[in-house]
Amino acid sequence: MADVPRIPNRHCFVVGIDVGTQWTRVCYGWSANVDYSEITTMRTWPTTGTETKTAEAVPTEMAYSQDQRGKISHLWGYLIPPGMPRYSCMKLLLDQTADDPDLRAAMATVRKQLPPGRSAWQIMVDFLRQIYAHILVVLNRDSPDRPYYRFRIKFWMAIPAEWSDQAQCRMWGAAKQAGFGSRTDDELMIVPESEAAVFGAVSDPDAQFYGAPVQLNENMLVCDCGGGTVDISAYRITNDDPWELSERSIGSRARYGTVNIDRRLHQLLFKRFGQAYVSLLRDRRSSSRMMRSFEWNKRRYRSRLKVKPLPAILRAPASPWYDPVKGEVILSAKEMEQLLLPVVVRIVGIISDQAARSKETGEPVDYVLLVGGWGASPYVRDQVRQACANLQIRIGSPADSAHVMARGAVVRGFGQATGMRERCPQxxxxxxxxxxxxxxxxxxxxxxxxxxxxxxxxxxxxxxxxxxxxxxxxxxxxxxxxxxxxxxxxxxxxxxxxxxxxxxxxxxxxxxxxxxxxxxxxxxxxxxxxxxxxxxxxxxxxxxxxxxxxxxxxxxxxxxxxxxxxxxx
Structure with a gap:
């Protein structure tokens, strides 16, 4: 829509976007209502047909279809029909400086799956363009008394704090290319995901915390356990009116790949079922029923509890690993832990390493904040809590750890929180x-x-x-x-x-x-x-x-x- 005259008003829409490796979440609010409870989580997404999908997040996925006349259609999220080739995890390829072996292996796999003639950056632009258009539709639908085209919009996009400057610039450029901040007086800002997570966690007065809430003047490690990576950064809360953070150490950053948990699952199932599993191409996608069920298990699994069977129709006989009558792949609790344990060990290892290093600098780690979709996993929480107890470090995690980044980005846009980079990182x-x-x-x-x-x-x-x-x-x-x-x-x-x-x-x-x-x-x-x-x-x-x-x-x-x-x- 072409620019129309704005209504003179110092208030505006504030939209927080958390584009994850596998899932994207959006929250928004009106700057005159800065109460945390007034922040709205976007829960409706377009799907095939005329219906909408009600979900807390949309898959970060793109697909391209071409009709007989050669016209290419862009499909995204829940609009992609089962069986159509889809492209995900493009966010991983925006930062080429990752040195974690598992993460680089996942990046190599994603790079091989890119469609001809399109880079990961171009796919990200296509995806963000769809997100931008959908945000305008939702704002127009949910705020009829404040039509978006008569007011400014401030977009705050959360990006990994551990990204290189090149990756940050590329993500910001992709968002600009997609339309964010393109209207007169609209703005596009970025905020580190770890900072947004802290703002979202501390700004909710009614937040239910697993463990202890964060306190003022504590040296904390923010552990963002997302669907694709685990990102760890160090901060201290220096003020609570407004909330203000200071970054503690450039050397405290770390990134580890969690997408390889899915890769290990594929390797395990291929070892068991061979070509019968290879033929199940559509269920190897992250949005398939099987992978959705596996994602559900990852986030809710607790040690030694029964694992929910994974729905998958295989041409395989009955066995301890497959029920052909119900069409379900069976995983034991021990096998589930073997898939999850390597990443959890790395999380615990980096926390232990940072705790030891921080003591040497005279700024010991007081608190670990677990956020991200996988940060809500009881298994992750239990393992990290045990490690932190041995290190005499307090630990906490907000109940809604998946949306804490998008909501925190809105809080940042409200002006109720500020972040401060203390040292030049490069x-x-x-x-x-x-x-x-x-x-x-x-x-x-x-x-x-x-x-x-x-x-x-x-x-x-x-x-x-x-x-x-x-x-x-x-x-x-x-x-x-x-x-x-x-x-x-x-x-x-x-x-x-x-x-x-x-x-x-x-x-x-x-x-x-x-x-x-x-x-x-x-x-x-x-x-x-x-x-x-x-x-x-x-x-x-x-x-x-x-x-x-x-x-x-x-x-x-x-x-x-x-x-x-x-x-x-």
């Missing part, structure tokens, strides 16, 4: 060429040009922090744009030379120089062409409210303007 810089120095430079030709890394990581960051990176370029008079490829490195010491193993590309920053008076710049002749030396300053803006990297370019004291960003998809 070295940032550009690729620069300079004369060879025989006394200090390596004689390896593959090390040039060298990255010119300016900002040292772990330096303090305050709101509106700026990282200045000077550079120059030679341009002809008709060349009025400059593309700057921003690089980053997360190692403690920045490399002196370019090393693709440790230096990653964040994004391309495009600066518009239309208003620059080239006649005032130094010039020279190069290969019979007049070129101008343009000395610029790229400024990386950190500590912004939307948490995404933004940029501006200066020519001396003149602000050339905000630079646009291009993403490598």
């Amino acid at each position: 070295h940032y810089g550009l690729m620069m060429s300079r004369p060879y120095r025989a006394t200090t430079d390596s004689n390896r030709a593959d090390l040039y040009p060298s990255p010119f890394l300016q900002q040292q990581m772990n330096t303090e960051i305050v709101p509106d922090s700026v990282i200045p990176i000077p550079f120059h370029c030679l341009l002809q008079s008709h060349e009025r744009t400059v593309t700057i490829r921003l690089r980053s490195c997360s190692q403690e010491d920045a490399p002196k030379y370019y090393d693709p193993a440790v230096v990653q590309t964040v994004c391309d920053v495009v600066a518009n120089l239309q208003d620059v008076d080239f006649s005032r710049l130094p010039r020279r002749t190069v290969k019979e062409r007049i070129v101008y030396k343009v000395e610029l300053m790229l400024e990386i803006l950190l500590g912004q409210k939307h948490r995404a990297l933004t940029f501006r370019v200066r020519l001396g004291n003149q602000l050339v303007g905000l630079a646009s960003v291009q993403f490598q998809t």
